[in-house]
Amino acid sequence: MDKVLIDIFLPAINRSFEVYIPLDSKFYEITPLVSKMLSELSNGLFISGEDSILYERKTGNILNINMSARQLNIKNGENLMLL
Structure with a gap:
């Protein structure tokens, strides 16, 4: 299974964490x-x-939960935010 390493910022605690996510799973499973x-x-x-x-x-755009990281063109080092 292909994975990417992304950085997820949590504004609630003002910290970031690096995690691997699978490229082909939909975000409704990943989130x-x-x-x-x-x-x-x-x-x-x-x-x-x-x-x-x-x-x-960067943009504040919500990720489409019905798409995978591959479909959204998410690459290693991508910066996301979780609310």
């Missing part, structure tokens, strides 16, 4: 997994929720 993972990595400072959404950090 809850990343949200739970970051809750654990932040030692509970960030609380995972069902309504978490991933955004492009």
Whole structure:
């Protein structure tokens, strides 16, 4: 399985984390997994929720949850934000 390393910023705690995500999974699958993972990595400072959404950090655009990282042309080092 192909993966990319992305940087996800959590404004709630003002920290970023690097995580690998699969290129071919849809974001409706990736977002809850990343949200739970970051809750654990932040030692509970960030609380995972069902309504978490991933955004492009530069533009603030919401990522289409029905598309994969490959379809969205997400590359290694991409900066995203989780709210």
